[in-house]
Amino acid sequence: MPFRSLTDIQAQLHAGETTAVQVAQLYLDRIAQYNDDLNAFVHIDPENVLAQAEASDAYRKEHDARPLEGLPIAVKDIFCTQNGPTRCCSNILEDFEAPYDAHVITRLKEAGAVLVGKTNMDEFAMGSSNETSAFGGVQNPWNTDCIPGGSSGGSAAAVAAGLTPAALGTDTGGSIRQPAALTGLVGLKPTYGRVSRRGIIAFASSLDQAGPMTRTVKDTAMLTSVMIGHDAGDATSVADAPNFDWLKACEGRDMKGLKIGKPKEYFIDGMDKEVRAQVEAALTQCEALGAEIVDISLPHTEYAVAAYYVIAPSEASTNLSRYDAVRFGHRCDNPEDLEDMYARSRDEGFGAEVKRRILTGTFALSSGYYDAYYLKAQKVRTLISQDFKEAFEQVDIIATPTSPVPAFKSGEKTDDPITMYLSDIFTIAVNLAGLPALSQPCGFSQDLPVGLQWIAPAWQEDTILAAASAYENATDWHTKSPVKFGGEA
Amino acid sequence: MSWEVVIGLEVHCQINTKTKAFCGCSTEFGAEPNSQTCPVCLGMPGQLPVLNDVAAKKTILTGLAINADINLESKFDRKNYFYPDLPKGYQISQFAVPIVEGGYIDIPTKDGEKRLGVTRIHMEEDAGKSMHEGLDAVSHIDLNRSGIPLMEIVSEPDMRSADEAIAYLKQLHQIIKFLGVSGADMEKGQFRCDANVSVRQKGAPLGTRTEMKNMNSFRFIKQAIEFEVLRQIEIIEDGGEVKQESRLWDSVKNESRSMRSKEEAHDYRYFPEPDLPPLRVTQEEVDAIKAGMPELPNQLRKRFETEFGLSAYDADVLTQTQSLAQWYEALVASHPANPKQCANWLANELLGRLKELNKDISESPISAQALASLLDRIADNTISGKIAKDVLDAMMASGKNVDAIIDEKGLKQVSDTGAIDAMIQEVLDANQGQVEAYKGGQDRLFGFFVGQVMKASKGKANPAMVNQRLKELLG
Ligand SMILES: [Zn+2]
Numbered sequence: 001m002p003f004r005s006l007t008d009i010q011a012q013l014h015a016g017e018t019t020a021v022q023v024a025q026l027y028l029d030r031i032a033q034y035n036d037d038l039n040a041f042v043h044i045d046p047e048n049v050l051a052q053a054e055a056s057d058a059y060r061k062e063h064d065a066r067p068l069e070g071l072p073i074a075v076k077d078i079f080c081t082q083n084g085p086t087r088c089c090s091n092i093l094e095d096f097e098a099p100y101d102a103h104v105i106t107r108l109k110e111a112g113a114v115l116v117g118k119t120n121m122d123e124f125a126m127g128s129s130n131e132t133s134a135f136g137g138v139q140n141p142w143n144t145d146c147i148p149g150g151s152s153g154g155s156a157a158a159v160a161a162g163l164t165p166a167a168l169g170t171d172t173g174g175s176i177r178q179p180a181a182l183t184g185l186v187g188l189k190p191t192y193g194r195v196s197r198r199g200i201i202a203f204a205s206s207l208d209q210a211g212p213m214t215r216t217v218k219d220t221a222m223l224t225s226v227m228i229g230h231d232a233g234d235a236t237s238v239a240d241a242p243n244f245d246w247l248k249a250c251e252g253r254d255m256k257g258l259k260i261g262k263p264k265e266y267f268i269d270g271m272d273k274e275v276r277a278q279v280e281a282a283l284t285q286c287e288a289l290g291a292e293i294v295d296i297s298l299p300h301t302e303y304a305v306a307a308y309y310v311i312a313p314s315e316a317s318t319n320l321s322r323y324d325a326v327r328f329g330h331r332c333d334n335p336e337d338l339e340d341m342y343a344r345s346r347d348e349g350f351g352a353e354v355k356r357r358i359l360t361g362t363f364a365l366s367s368g369y370y371d372a373y374y375l376k377a378q379k380v381r382t383l384i385s386q387d388f389k390e391a392f393e394q395v396d397i398i399a400t401p402t403s404p405v406p407a408f409k410s411g412e413k414t415d416d417p418i419t420m421y422l423s424d425i426f427t428i429a430v431n432l433a434g435l436p437a438l439s440q441p442c443g444f445s446q447d448l449p450v451g452l453q454w455i456a457p458a459w460q461e462d463t464i465l466a467a468a469s470a471y472e473n474a475t476d477w478h479t480k481s482p483v484k485f486g487g488e489a
Numbered sequence: 490m491s492w493e494v495v496i497g498l499e500v501h502c503q504i505n506t507k508t509k510a511f512c513g514c515s516t517e518f519g520a521e522p523n524s525q526t527c528p529v530c531l532g533m534p535g536q537l538p539v540l541n542d543v544a545a546k547k548t549i550l551t552g553l554a555i556n557a558d559i560n561l562e563s564k565f566d567r568k569n570y571f572y573p574d575l576p577k578g579y580q581i582s583q584f585a586v587p588i589v590e591g592g593y594i595d596i597p598t599k600d601g602e603k604r605l606g607v608t609r610i611h612m613e614e615d616a617g618k619s620m621h622e623g624l625d626a627v628s629h630i631d632l633n634r635s636g637i638p639l640m641e642i643v644s645e646p647d648m649r650s651a652d653e654a655i656a657y658l659k660q661l662h663q664i665i666k667f668l669g670v671s672g673a674d675m676e677k678g679q680f681r682c683d684a685n686v687s688v689r690q691k692g693a694p695l696g697t698r699t700e701m702k703n704m705n706s707f708r709f710i711k712q713a714i715e716f717e718v719l720r721q722i723e724i725i726e727d728g729g730e731v732k733q734e735s736r737l738w739d740s741v742k743n744e745s746r747s748m749r750s751k752e753e754a755h756d757y758r759y760f761p762e763p764d765l766p767p768l769r770v771t772q773e774e775v776d777a778i779k780a781g782m783p784e785l786p787n788q789l790r791k792r793f794e795t796e797f798g799l800s801a802y803d804a805d806v807l808t809q810t811q812s813l814a815q816w817y818e819a820l821v822a823s824h825p826a827n828p829k830q831c832a833n834w835l836a837n838e839l840l841g842r843l844k845e846l847n848k849d850i851s852e853s854p855i856s857a858q859a860l861a862s863l864l865d866r867i868a869d870n871t872i873s874g875k876i877a878k879d880v881l882d883a884m885m886a887s888g889k890n891v892d893a894i895i896d897e898k899g900l901k902q903v904s905d906t907g908a909i910d911a912m913i914q915e916v917l918d919a920n921q922g923q924v925e926a927y928k929g930g931q932d933r934l935f936g937f938f939v940g941q942v943m944k945a946s947k948g949k950a951n952p953a954m955v956n957q958r959l960k961e962l963l964g
Contacts (some may be wrong), residue, residue, distance in 0.1 A: 047787040080535045093534070100528055102535060205763035234537050235765050315763055318569050320576020322532040325631070342571055365758035366571070374760060 002030055002113025003481040003488075006219040008212070009165055013060070013070050018065030020060070020070025024053035027072050031117070031163045034485055037144060040158040042077055042135045043084050044119035052114040058432040059112065066112035067226050072166035073108060076361035078125055079210070080199040081105055089133040090123045090202045092323045092330045092349030102199025103231045104168065104210050111226045116164045123319065123351045125203040126177055127151050128423035130357030131414050132353040139182060140412070141482040142448050144290030147406040149179030149423075150453060155213050156183040161485040166214045166223055170200060170206045173308055174402075177439035180213050181402035181451020184441040186220045186468070187213045191458045192434035193238035195224075204312035207237070207431040217440060217468045218476055221246040224461070242459040253473055256290035258466070261395035265301035266426055271404035278443030278450040279318040279401040279405055282471065289470055292397050298387040303380045304429040308356050309421055310364045310377035311432070316354075317361025323349065337480050354415065385433040394458045397467055398428050402439040402451030426453060436461045440468050440476040446487075449480075493691045494718050495698075496654045496684060497646035500661060501616070501639050503679040504544045505651050505671045510638035511538030512840045518677055522585060522631035530636035533577030537764050540565075541575075544638035545768060547670040548588050549778050551640060554664050554785055557592025559775050565762040566671050567769035570755045574630050582641075584759040587611035588768065594664070595787065596656040605657050606645030613639050640670075641895065645687065646695070647823040651714040656705055658682060663786050667811045673867065675705045682710055688725070696721070697731040704738055713738040716745055720860045768864060781850030789801035789814050789908050797821065807834045812851045826868060834864060838881055863891045870951055871895060872902050909942075909958050910948065916941045917962065 001009075005173035012018045029255055035041050037402055049072075056070040080086045087093040101109070109113065122132040130138040130153025138153040140146040141161035148157040157178035159167050169176040171189035180187025185376040188211045195210045202208060213224035225246035230239040262283060267276060325345035327330035333339030350358070359427050364373035380475030391398060404425055430437040435455055443453035452471070456463045472478055481487025506516055512591050514530035529536045555613055566584035592955045595602045615700055617632035642661065648654045662680060673680040682705070684802075687698035701717060705708045716738075721731050733751040738744075739839070756964035788806045793804040807817045820831045839860060863880060866872050872880060873893060882893045903909060916938060917924055927934040942955050 018951060086534070088534070096534070098534065100533075197535075198537050201534045202764075233539060235539050236537075236763075243580060314760060318567050318579050318758070318760075321569060321571065322534070322576060324573070324578055326532070326573045327576060338573065362758065365760050367756050367758070370758075371761070 001026060003019070003215065004116045004165060005216045006165050006214060006222060007069075007216065009071060010069075014065065020056040020114060021050060021299070023070060024049050024072055024116075027116060027164050030161075034161055034163060037140060038139045038157045038161055038163070039136055040119055040138055040161065040163060041074070041117045041155045042073045042087070042120045042133075042154065044087060045084055045117065048083055049114060049116055052447050056112050057115060066110070067222070068108060069112035071166070072116045073113045073114055073166050073223070074116040074119050074164040075105065075156060076121050076152050076167070076169050078121060078201045078203075079105055079168060080168050080201065081115065081118070082106035083115075084118065086118070086201070087134070087202040088124050089135050090349065090351070090354065091134045091386035092346070093304055093328075094330050094349075096328055098199070100199055100484055103196035103233065104227050105199065107226050107229070108168075110144065113132045113226075117313050119152070119167055120173045122153065122175075124201070124316070125151040125172055125208075126316070126353050126357055128420055129172070129408070129410070129413065129477060130154065130176060130179070131410065132351055134351060138412055140185065140407045140448070141485050143407065143485070145409055146448065147182070147410050149182035149407065151175040152179050152187075152213060154215050154283045156185060156187075158179060159183070159185055159215065161482060162487060165450070166212060166219055167224075168210060168227075169213050170210045171427075171431065172203045172209075174424040176211045176213060177402050177427050177437060177451065177453060178424060180439045180442075180476075182407040182449060184449030184477070185213050185215060186217050186438065186440045186472075187211065187465075187476065188220045188230065188438045188461070189223060189430065189436065191436045191459060192431075193236055193239055194228075194436070194459075194461075195227050196234040196237045198231055198234045198237075202315075204315040205319060206315060207308075207312060211429075217472050218247065218250045218464060220438065221465050223248050229307060244462045245282040246462075246465065249296040249465040252470040255286055255288045255467060255470050256417050258286075258291040258397065258467060259285055259292045259395040260293050261296040261391050262414060263291050263296050263301070263391070263398060263400060265298050266400035267359070270444055271401065272406060273302050274445030275401050275404065275406060275450050278445060279399075279452055282442040282475075283399055285474060286467070286471060287475060291467075296391050296394060296398070298384075298398075298429065300380060300383045300387050301429055304384055304432060305421060306427055307377040307380035308424075308428045308432060309360070309461055310373045311381065313357040313361030314374050314377075317358045317365065319352070320350075320358055325349075353417070361417070361454075365465075384429050388429075388433045388435060388455070388457075396456075397463050398455040400453045402426060402453040406445045406450060408450035430455055434458060435463060438464045438468055440472060441480070442471070442475070443477060449477075491691050492688050492718075492722055494649055494651075494714075495646050495689065495695060496648035496651070496714060497685045497698075498644045498648070498654060498657065498685070499683040500642040501672060501681045501683075502642060502656070502665060502671045503683050504547050504612075504638040505669065506543045506547070506638055508541055509636040510541050510612070511546050511636055511899055514636065516637050518610070521632055522629070523633060525633040526635065531632060532578070532892045537583060537722045538762075540639060540765060540768065545610060545770070546778055547586065547668070548610055548640045549674075549775060550668055550772065550782060551642070551665065551670050552589030552592060552610050553775070553779050553782060554592055555592035555610075555661075557607060557610065560586055560588055560590060561770055561772065562586070562776070563768045565612075565765040565768070566759045566764050569758040570621075573628065574619045574635070575634070575645045576617070576632060576635055576765045579949055580614055580616065581762055581765070582613035582759075583611035584768075585761070594657055594660050595652065595837075596660055598646055598653065598656070599780075603653070605647040605653070606715055608643045608645055610640050610642045611912060612640060615639050618957040634635045646687075651718070654684065655711050658707060658710065660786070663809070667783060667786055669783075669811075669839065677709075678705055682709060684714055686714055687720070687731070688718060696725075697733050699731065699733065700735045702735050702737055706740075709738055710929055712740075712743060712833055713745055717727075718741070719743070768852065783811065793817075796834070799829065799832050801837055803832045807832060810850070812849070816850050816853070816857050819857035820861055824864045824868075827864070830864060830867075831861075834860060838878065842881070842885060854888060858888065859884060865896065866891055870902055870904050870953075872900055873948065876900050876948055878904070900949060902951050903946055903949045906954070908960065909946075909950055909954055910962070912942050912945050913938075913958055913962055914957070916945060924963070935963075938963070
């Protein structure tokens, strides 16, 4: 049961073989048993979880079940929820309780989901290993000496260890896909503008997008189909976005006629050899399923990380200005004056990585440096979009490794931000171009999961879901689960 | 030495909308502190702005009224600075591409009309209000104003005196009121002005400018500019240099003081607001806004002069506000025979009386039709102009119509020749000596006889007839 997919649990609920309360209790028990080993959840309110499950069971008695009726979903601590704290794993929001639900949370509630709790993450989603969290790091269920990836590391670890069947993450530069890859899950970053950002604490507004982390492609489709839709309260949420039947899109069983682009810039020296071998093996398997592999080039890829680490911190530096100790959040003791209150509260409230990015972004936007940094980075961003556009004239979809390396040891890269930033080398360009991309498990390197990334043109998540479903159907990587937490490797 | 003054003005004008620029909160003035706020205008985590279309439309309308270009695609930017009454730590504004660019306003000067350039109009949001006084060592913040839509109207440095600056501001203020895009109530801070002032020798390059911040009365603005001009000239003539800085006008001490030097100035780190896509409008939308534009003060003035034969002065007085101009047009419509007389009676008699009552034309106790019927009674000789003034008083006090008052008070003018002749004869009989003197050549006694006859008639005799008959009867 703990490693079942959402769709399996849904079938059992529909058949009356179990109840939402039983399902919720099972996961609550597992959280109680394993969370200390993983530190995946930073807030759990069992009574509230059971109350939601009871309400769902009651609803099912009277009505037709809603799309996510009784299904437990964990939520990254970046989503504002009216119940309990929302802290973005930062001390600056130490006592913060949002008086509102994020738009996505409302959607989930309306669909009958049972919200399990808040999951750990890098502080303000700034990190690739979940080690910048004010609540401490998260352990990778496949090897608890290793990081689970970040920033949605808590969500990843929780799903991978069977503490919840699915979770929500957010992805600014790979924060859903990279941890999904490092923990053997499916994770989707939808097209920018597909999911409302309202009520999700902003990191970099032009890049942030919420998405699901699940055990199967179909679960991802099911959850995303509930999350999406125009929200008049988010001006960047696109009205009339092209849509399709998300579950139907997962019925693909072969790849006949599919042209898969294999960009040379994503298969490079210095990446983990086994990761490369597994991804190439996956592509061979796709060929066997009828796909045509086309060698392509995305020539500006090498500038993506640099551009990202100008744009994202620039936006973050001003998005985080609101944490000023005036209206909410941490305030230092006995401030001498306004300046002291700002300086000390922010110094005490923000961790080192967040400060590093605020400083980087503030510098990049400063008069005299703006053209050389921010404006230049925006130009690179345009070129990267252009690369993808040209590539999609030749191919239907692009396949790459999600991460150049499998999960690394905790503490290994914390002293070297540049090496840490390179963890996202294969995921960042997608955010800069606003494209949809999905990571799915495609093998192991040193007993740690390896992720295969699919990238499609904007609004064509259906192409991704079809390819990923066909691959998933032909392989069993998604059925593996960590033995230490009762799974089957 | 001959100094030239160079002035540029930035006006912050509250756009008249029911709800704030980026959230649904009310913009009503004077509510309980922080009662008109929501997570968006409080800058809570995860909250996002959504543009109020009405604010954009009213800014476009203002742009069209000053003959400016409308950018069919404009952009929002963040202006970053920390202040407790700025909840997000940045103000959403338009920096790189404003919605309106390149217009002008014509002002009257003694050398004829002068054209003053308007560089741009952009939209932005207001901040809240910090209150430091009287609250022992604790500052309080009211965020009701946070997120109220403003337009910032930036002029070219085209003004050469405080008077020109004031003429520009008054004209702009009037246009804005006519368009209904802002209450423009200066006391409520709905129309505030920053003035950039510098001096130079005629023909020399621009001097160093200072910025006088946040003034909200024409009188203070004039005083502040004049003070600043003298201050700068004095510094230069003493061999010093004007420092670039922001200054605040102290209307109690009648002087300005330095607020922030150039070195202390903020680096606002403007950059494109990623939460708002570019604002796009179509030419058709702009045309529709243009089609709905009311007649502007300048056009009205010119029409009043040509169509109704008014003097420039009267035309100016009657176009001060839209409601006054409309009142005047209604008056002329009901009394079309004499538009000039309508103007005199409205501008001098009615407005004078309203002013004493501290009332606006829109609060007038009598209608344009009622005043027209009074003018009709003068025209048809029922009453004289002099009596009409008393009737107007009575109408305003009682609200009764003109004929009722004339009847009630027996004020009907005497135009019957027989009756007037009888009164004249009585006056002449009683003043034989003066009659002899008049006939002996003392012409100025004619006025004496008119006065006596009018007195005898208690003012009701038709003065024109009295004149005519007197002349005849005196030979
Ligand atoms: Zn509000």
